[in-house]
Each structure stands twice: as C-alpha cells, then as structure tokens.
Amino acid sequence: KSGNEIFSSTTELEKLFKHESEVVKKLEEYALAMETNLLVIKRYIDDFNMIRKEGPTESSEVVANPVNAFHILKRTTVDWEDVLNSIKNHTKTDGLVDEVVRKGAYLPTFEDFIGGSMALVGLQDTYKLNLSDIIQGSIGEGSNTRRSPYELTARDCLFLGKAAFNKGLYDRAVGWLETALSRADEEALISSAPATASKEEILPFLETTRRVHDEVLEKRGPSGDTWQTFPTPLNPSLAKKKKYQKVSTYKPRIFDPLSEAEELENFKTLCREEELRNPELDAPLRCRLRRRPGTKSFLGPFKVEEKSLEPYIILIHDFMLESEINAYKSISSSRLRRSLHQGKGGGYVATDVRTSKQAWLTMDDDPAVDEFTKRIGELTGLEMFPENEASEVYQVANYGMAGRYNPHTDYITGQDHLSEPFEQLRGNRIATFMAYLENVHAGGSTVFPLTGVRVKPQKGAGVFWWNLRSDGSGDPLTRHGGCPVLYGEKWITNKWIRYNAQFQKVLCVPKGSEFIQEI
Ligand SMILES: O=C(O)CCC(=O)C(=O)O
Numbered sequence: 001k002s003g004n005e006i007f008s009s010t011t012e013l014e015k016l017f018k019h020e021s022e023v024v025k026k027l028e029e030y031a032l033a034m035e036t037n038l039l040v041i042k043r044y045i046d047d048f049n050m051i052r053k054e055g056p057t058e059s060s061e062v063v064a065n066p067v068n069a070f071h072i073l074k075r076t077t078v079d080w081e082d083v084l085n086s087i088k089n090h091t092k093t094d095g096l097v098d099e100v101v102r103k104g105a106y107l108p109t110f111e112d113f114i115g116g117s118m119a120l121v122g123l124q125d126t127y128k129l130n131l132s133d134i135i136q137g138s139i140g141e142g143s144n145t146r147r148s149p150y151e152l153t154a155r156d157c158l159f160l161g162k163a164a165f166n167k168g169l170y171d172r173a174v175g176w177l178e179t180a181l182s183r184a185d186e187e188a189l190i191s192s193a194p195a196t197a198s199k200e201e202i203l204p205f206l207e208t209t210r211r212v213h214d215e216v217l218e219k220r221g222p223s224g225d226t227w228q229t230f231p232t233p234l235n236p237s238l239a240k241k242k243k244y245q246k247v248s249t250y251k252p253r254i255f256d257p258l259s260e261a262e263e264l265e266n267f268k269t270l271c272r273e274e275e276l277r278n279p280e281l282d283a284p285l286r287c288r289l290r291r292r293p294g295t296k297s298f299l300g301p302f303k304v305e306e307k308s309l310e311p312y313i314i315l316i317h318d319f320m321l322e323s324e325i326n327a328y329k330s331i332s333s334s335r336l337r338r339s340l341h342q343g344k345g346g347g348y349v350a351t352d353v354r355t356s357k358q359a360w361l362t363m364d365d366d367p368a369v370d371e372f373t374k375r376i377g378e379l380t381g382l383e384m385f386p387e388n389e390a391s392e393v394y395q396v397a398n399y400g401m402a403g404r405y406n407p408h409t410d411y412i413t414g415q416d417h418l419s420e421p422f423e424q425l426r427g428n429r430i431a432t433f434m435a436y437l438e439n440v441h442a443g444g445s446t447v448f449p450l451t452g453v454r455v456k457p458q459k460g461a462g463v464f465w466w467n468l469r470s471d472g473s474g475d476p477l478t479r480h481g482g483c484p485v486l487y488g489e490k491w492i493t494n495k496w497i498r499y500n501a502q503f504q505k506v507l508c509v510p511k512g513s514e515f516i517q518e519i
C-alpha cells in the first residue's frame with residue numbers, strides 16, 4: 001500500500017479502526033500469554049481501549065472526531081513500531097507472535113500519520129480552534145462540542161508544531177510549540193514520570209521557529225500562497241521597525257481580484273460561517289418551486305433556492321433519493337482512490353490542497369445513475385447525453401480527516417489539456433451539478449470566496465452553477481472550494497456538464513450581459 005492513503009477518507013479510517021480492533025484482539029491474547037517484557041504492548045492496548053470505554057460505540061462516530069483519528073494514526077504508525085520491536089526482541093516466538101506480526105502488516109505508513117497531523121494543524125488554523133481545548137480532546141463550540149477521551153501530550157504538540165512549520169504556517173507552529181512547553185510543565189507536575197517531551201527538546205525548535213517566522217515576515221511579508229505569519233515580528237526589537245507600526249491587516253473583499261493569500265483568507269472566513277455578503281446583495285434572491293414545461297419528473301417541482309444571481313448559483317433541496325444516495329455510496333466505496341488535482345507544473349498531484357478519495361460512476365453501474373442524470377437534465381434543461389460527452393461520468397468523493405479542497409475553478413484552464421481532440425469535441429465545463437450524499441456534523445461547507453456564497457452540505461441536496469460566461473470563457477467568480485470537515489464525514493458527487501452539446505439549449509442572454517442567467 002502506498003503512503004498518504006488512509007487519512008484521506010473516512011471510509012479508509014473506519015476500515016483501519018476496525019482492522020485495528022482485530023489487531024488489538026490478537027495483541028491482548030499475546031499479552032496474556034507473555035507476562036514479562038509487556039510494558040510497551042500494554043501501553044498500546046490501554047491507549048486503544050480508552051476509546052472503547054469513554055468514546056462512542058459506533059466506529060464511524062469514533063473516526064468522525066479528528067483528535068481520535070489523529071490518535072488512531074499515531075498509534076498505528078509510531079506506536080506500532082515500538083510494539084513490533086518489543087515483540088521481535090522477545091526470544092520466544094510462537095504462532096501467536098506470527099499472527100500479530102502478519103495482521104500488523106496492513107497498518108498505515110508513517111506518511112499517513114504525517115498527513116493526519118497536517119490535517120489537524122490545518123483544521124485548527126481554519127476554524128481558529130482554541131489550542132487548550134484541542135489538547136483536552138475537545139472539538140467544536142458550545143453545545144456542539146465533541147469530546148475525545150484522548151488528550152494531546154507535550155510530544156504530540158511538538159510533532160504538530162513541526163507539521164505546522166513544514167506547512168509554512170509559522171504563526172500556528174509557534175502556538176503549537178508554546179503549548180508543547182506548557183504541556184511539558186503540566187506533565188512534570190502531575191506525574192513522577194518524566195514529561196513526554198522535555199523543555200530542552202522543545203526549546204530549540206521554538207527558537208528556530210520564532211527566528212524563521214521573523215525572517216519570512218521580513219523578506220516575504222505576512223502571507224502568500226504557501227506561508228503565513230503574524231502581522232508583526234516576534235522579536236521585540238524587530239517589531240519596533242517603522243513598517244510594523246501601522247500594519248494594515250487584510251479585510252475580506254468580494255467581487256475584487258484577490259491574491260492567492262487573500263482568497264484563502266476569504267475561504268477560511270466563509271468556512272467559519274462569518275458573512276461576507278451584504279443584505280442588499282441577498283435581497284433579490286428567491287426560493288421557488290420550479291418545473292420546466294414539458295417535463296414530468298415525479299419528484300418535481302424542484303425546490304430551488306437562489307444563492308447568487310451573477311454568477312448564477314442555486315441550491316436544490318431534496319433532489320436525490322435515499323435509494324440513489326445508497327447506490328452511489330456503496331458502488332464507490334470499494335473504488336475510492338486518493339484524489340489528485342492539477343499541480344503548478346501542470347501534472348496531477350496528491351497534496352494537502354485536496355484531501356479526499358474519489359471514484360468514477362457510470363450509467364452501466366446502476367439504473368439509479370441514469371435516473372438521476374435524467375432528473376438533472378429536467379431541472380436544468382441541459383443536454384446530458386451521450387454520457388461522457390455531453391456530461392462527464394459522476395465523480396464521487398469521500399473526504400477524510402479534516403478533508404478539504406482549496407479554492408479552484410471547475411472549468412479547465414490548461415491550454416494543453418483543452419486542445420486535446422476529445423476536449424475539443426466536448427468543450428469546457430459549462431456548468432457543475434454537485435450533490436451531497438451525507439450531512440456533515442460540522443464544517444465542510446462549499447464556499448465561493450470571490451462572491452461570499454456559502455452552501456452548507458445537506459444530504460440529498462444539489463448545487464448548480466454556470467462555470468462559463470455567455471461568451472464561453474471561464475468565469476473566475478465561480479472559484480470555490482470545500483471547507484475542511486470539522487467533525488463527521490463528507491460525501492459528494494459531481495456531474496460536470498460540457499459546453500458543445502448545449503449549443504441549442506442555453507437561452508440567449510440579454511445583450512451586454514456577460515452572465516448566463518437563470519435555468
Ligand atoms: O467539496 C466541496 O464542497 C466542493 C468540491 C469541489 O469543488 C470539486 O470536487 O470540484
């Protein structure tokens with residue numbers, strides 16, 4: 001199994017957790033048989049069992065909490081290494097040992113643990129989560145708080161500080177490392193055993209991080225596409241510099257060209273459910289029941305809620321049947337592979353810009369697929385067939401631990417790609433239809449950072465928008481992304497509709513309007 005695979009979907013994490021249960025069962029047998037040299041293994045088991053005693057009984061509930069997920073990954077990578085060693089060191093090997101080792105061969109890689117750590121760091125950053133809450137195992141706020149029986153140790157915080165540093169989140173790295181220090185103090189205070197990480201070990205990292213933080217801020221400014229710092233230096237004498245006396249922090253603007261860093265700031269602001277649109281913008285938006293003349297879908301009329309008129313973005317309530325949702329999820333489950341996205345060099349890469357797993361679904365997979373596609377055609381009046389030409393086959397995505405998709409366009413921008421014969425034939429992605437196959441407990445909204453539109457996932461609902469303007473060019477205002485899943489799991493399916501098949505279908509637009517209007 002290649003690295004970076006397990007943390008990126010809840011389905012895989014759940015499998016891991018279940019597999020881990022089997023592994024632990026074996027381990028328990030082994031521990032019972034061997035009465036010496038078991039300290040390390042015992043600790044592993046105790047850590048695992050904590051969730052059984054204090055956590056939820058459903059494994060999907062267990063992995064829905066990112067702190068739990070972090071622990072499962074840490075345990076099955078780092079801690080597992082120690083367990084293996086202590087078993088191997090044991091002079092007596094018998095069948096039980098072989099079995100434990102064999103079962104352990106299917107555990108995740110260290111890259112998985114790093115991916116999971118990056119995910120937790122990103123979650124804390126986006127939602128501005130309180131570090132003192134997270135280290136107690138609490139995620140979320142008020143009555144929505146979910147607790148994990150696990151706390152984060154000084155060593156965990158040190159590791160997460162390093163992950164934040166590697167992600168370029170220098171401000172967050174300082175936070176995690178300072179928390180590691182105070183945690184080390186606490187641990188020394190409440191137990192006679194040494195802290196999980198000593199101050200001597202943490203301090204050099206904190207000092208380096210503070211220095212690099214200031215260097216980056218001095219040379220490159222407070223934020224960019226790959227880094228982030230506080231607005232002013234941490235070193236007090238540097239902070240006295242004139243240029244830091246009146247720093248203007250970015251105030252989110254919409255309908256304006258933005259730098260990548262500013263767009264990401266809008267994205268995070270929307271994810272936290274802060275408003276960027278003013279009431280005048282929303283005043284003309286309506287909810288209505290829509291049935292296209294001449295269509296007869298038994299589910300209609302459709303419940304259409306306008307989210308934005310220019311560009312046109314609508315939410316359609318109760319659009320997908322429970323039976324269809326189940327078919328989509330069960331067929332995709334066994335096919336899920338790590339999602340890729342177009343990288344800077346043009347090729348497709350797996351990075352933390354997009355952390356999910358995906359599968360493709362066609363009409364041949366199930367009658368539900370054809371039914372659902374026809375319904376999208378009835379709603380939008382667009383040509384959906386032939387499949388793969390007028391509209392692409394379905395992409396189903398399952399987001400894992402803190403899974404997210406940073407702002408991007410659905411229309412294709414790469415000229416090389418667009419000039420391929422098949423792409424020439426079908427044209428660019430004129431519209432997106434995306435449906436939610438699951439409710440998300442917290443986080444995971446779909447947001448449009450340049451228009452301030454936010455759509456909260458709602459099982460069975462669909463979102464539709466035009467990606468192209470009336471002249472066929474891409475509309476950058478449609479840039480959008482999926483917010484990190486704060487708690488729970490997220491499933492979506494995408495249907496991308498192509499331009500060329502629609503030449504007789506899309507209404508002519510009023511002269512002078514660059515937007516395609518309502519469907
Ligand atoms: O997850 C979301 O809400 C957005 C997904 C998306 O934009 C995509 O898959 O292209």
Ligand SMILES: [Fe+2]
Pocket residue numbers: 408409410480
């Ligand atoms: Fe998208």
